[in-house]
Amino acid sequence: MPSRSSQERLTELLDPATTVLLTVECQQGVVGPDSALPELAAAARSSGALDNIARLVAAAHGSGVQVMHAVAESRPDGRGGNRNARLFRAAARLPVQQHTGSTAVRVAAPIEVADEDLVVRRLHGLSPLAGTDVDPLLRNLGCRTLVVTGVSANIAIPNAVFDAVNLGYTAVVPADAIAGVPAEYTPAMVRNTLALVATVTTTDAVLGGWKRPRRQGTGQGAATPA
Numbered sequence: 001m002p003s004r005s006s007q008e009r010l011t012e013l014l015d016p017a018t019t020v021l022l023t024v025e026c027q028q029g030v031v032g033p034d035s036a037l038p039e040l041a042a043a044a045r046s047s048g049a050l051d052n053i054a055r056l057v058a059a060a061h062g063s064g065v066q067v068m069h070a071v072a073e074s075r076p077d078g079r080g081g082n083r084n085a086r087l088f089r090a091a092a093r094l095p096v097q098q099h100t101g102s103t104a105v106r107v108a109a110p111i112e113v114a115d116e117d118l119v120v121r122r123l124h125g126l127s128p129l130a131g132t133d134v135d136p137l138l139r140n141l142g143c144r145t146l147v148v149t150g151v152s153a154n155i156a157i158p159n160a161v162f163d164a165v166n167l168g169y170t171a172v173v174p175a176d177a178i179a180g181v182p183a184e185y186t187p188a189m190v191r192n193t194l195a196l197v198a199t200v201t202t203t204d205a206v207l208g209g210w211k212r213p214r215r216q217g218t219g220q221g222a223a224t225p226a
Helices: 004-013 038-046 049-063 086-091 134-140 156-166 185-192 203-211
Strands: 019-024 066-072 118-122 145-151 170-174 199-201
Touching: 004 170, 004 199, 004 203, 019 049, 019 156, 038 049, 049 066, 049 145, 049 203, 066 134, 118 134, 145 156, 156 170, 170 203
Parallel strands: 019 066, 019 145, 066 118, 145 170, 170 199
Antiparallel strands: none
């Protein structure tokens, strides 16, 4: 359980007026029952990460925190997609394809998408931020703190955190709301990598931060990252 002072600091970071909750690749073709990556889907579900993401999304909706869903997809003809890494070539051979407009690229249950949520889709790369609409949207929203959740802890999550930090955002990672494979890799990566650049916390601590009263004057008039 976090100390009172650390919870207070987290609460200040998580001001709903300047915080965005990002879900990364929480789509049916990745974490759903018919996933192209069944081992990753099983890890997201058995670890409780997917349920925790759903809890965070529901709480964000109730607290006035903007939710953004980053979805990776491809055209059926592959046009514009990467071919410059082994991962991309392997993904092109998978039996389930993340094709634009298919059920595979819909946000997966139990996560609920509200009308006010933003869904950002990308056709290229490894990161939900680099070369996508995420950064300008965050700036227009007045975001200072980005809460990063989803999959995978192997690739997209560290990419998202590094890019967020490089762009001037404060990254918050609920470690029980991300997943990767093998299961033991995720905590090691969090401890040895993400903890150096992000505020690592838990789902319950974030939920507590959105419930706690704030000191007057915090989070008001904050400038967007440079």
